Amino acid sequence: MVKRNFLDRPLPRSVARFKEAPTSPYKVYTDRPNARIELMDKGLVGFENTNVIIRSRRHHCPCGEHIGPLSIFFVSKGQEACEIDGRRFVLDESAYLIHNLGQRVSGETILETEVDSLVIGFWPGFAEDVLRSLTTPTDQLLDTPKESALQPVQFFNQLYPHDKILSPALFRLRASLESDTVHHGWLEEQNHLLLERLLYVHRNIRNDIESVPAIRASTRTEIYQRLHRARDFMEANLDRPVTIIEIASAAWFSPHHFLRLFKQVFHETPHQYLIRRRLERAQRLLIHSDIPITDICFSVGFESPGSFSWLFRQRIGQSPEQFRRLHRAHDSRK
Numbered sequence: 001m002v003k004r005n006f007l008d009r010p011l012p013r014s015v016a017r018f019k020e021a022p023t024s025p026y027k028v029y030t031d032r033p034n035a036r037i038e039l040m041d042k043g044l045v046g047f048e049n050t051n052v053i054i055r056s057r058r059h060h061c062p063c064g065e066h067i068g069p070l071s072i073f074f075v076s077k078g079q080e081a082c083e084i085d086g087r088r089f090v091l092d093e094s095a096y097l098i099h100n101l102g103q104r105v106s107g108e109t110i111l112e113t114e115v116d117s118l119v120i121g122f123w124p125g126f127a128e129d130v131l132r133s134l135t136t137p138t139d140q141l142l143d144t145p146k147e148s149a150l151q152p153v154q155f156f157n158q159l160y161p162h163d164k165i166l167s168p169a170l171f172r173l174r175a176s177l178e179s180d181t182v183h184h185g186w187l188e189e190q191n192h193l194l195l196e197r198l199l200y201v202h203r204n205i206r207n208d209i210e211s212v213p214a215i216r217a218s219t220r221t222e223i224y225q226r227l228h229r230a231r232d233f234m235e236a237n238l239d240r241p242v243t244i245i246e247i248a249s250a251a252w253f254s255p256h257h258f259l260r261l262f263k264q265v266f267h268e269t270p271h272q273y274l275i276r277r278r279l280e281r282a283q284r285l286l287i288h289s290d291i292p293i294t295d296i297c298f299s300v301g302f303e304s305p306g307s308f309s310w311l312f313r314q315r316i317g318q319s320p321e322q323f324r325r326l327h328r329a330h331d332s333r334k
């Protein structure tokens with residue numbers, strides 16, 4: 001891969017961001033002042049001895065396939081498609097995504113709208129050290145503050161709907177980056193906080209797995225992962241009609257078995273889930289884009305503008321035209 005820029009000098013201690021090319025849609029932040037950062041083609045970043053945050057605002061600017069670190073990825077505006085080891089996810093403002101160290105990752109924006117996204121990449125070993133500090137007795141941590149061999153930390157590859165554990169820290173980080181005056185020390189503390197909260201999210205997932213209807217623990221874990229694969233498949237295909245057979249096949253279920261388990265675990269049917277998420281995505285597009293309503297209808301998987309408008313009015317209480325007009329009027333008064 002061709003190098004576009006290389007910084008081998010210490011970063012300023014006051015601000016944690018280095019200067020990119022004026023036309024670059026990317027801003028890269030580090031949490032250590034002497035970190036080595038390599039900005040490469042298509043916005044890819046190589047880094048050493050630091051955690052890295054990459055913020056991007058762009059239209060149709062793909063991120064080529066690369067081997068990624070453990071990362072948290074979330075979108076504050078627009079939609080982005082991401083592939084992790086060949087599995088496709090579509091991310092919007094409703095969720096965040098996690099990929100593990102060593103996985104193959106690529107991404108591209110969707111629709112004719114600007115995408116504002118944040119990727120937080122953690123230096124190898126960082127997550128393991130945070131986990132060790134949370135699970136090791138205090139006296140042992142005092143005797144051996146550094147452990148040479150740490151058990152690798154692996155998270156589930158899935159979309160995580162925004163929650164009350166990790167999401168507030170992500171939103172606070174994004175708001176702080178808006179000021180463009182964040183310091184290395186503050187970012188270092190935030191990265192520790194993010195990893196700690198991410199580990200708590202992972203622990204809660206284990207509790208969710210225990211509620212899955214199955215006798216063996218390994219079966220419960222397998223069902224949980226397959227159901228989330230099915231749900232992520234639906235998220236990646238909100239722009240077109242999909243059948244129960246397609247969804248179940250994507251997660252290696254028989255159709256009826258899938259229907260029964262999905263309702264038990266997520267407390268709504270796949271059809272109810274698809275309708276809810278399509279209307280939520282339509283609302284965001286109506287508020288944050290100038291895409292014509294007919295195009296929005298088809299982009300969220302409805303087959304006719306009439307059925308879309310009728311269902312939108314039934315669920316939201318307003319027609320799509322009224323909804324867009326009222327929110328635009330509200331925004332203009334701010």
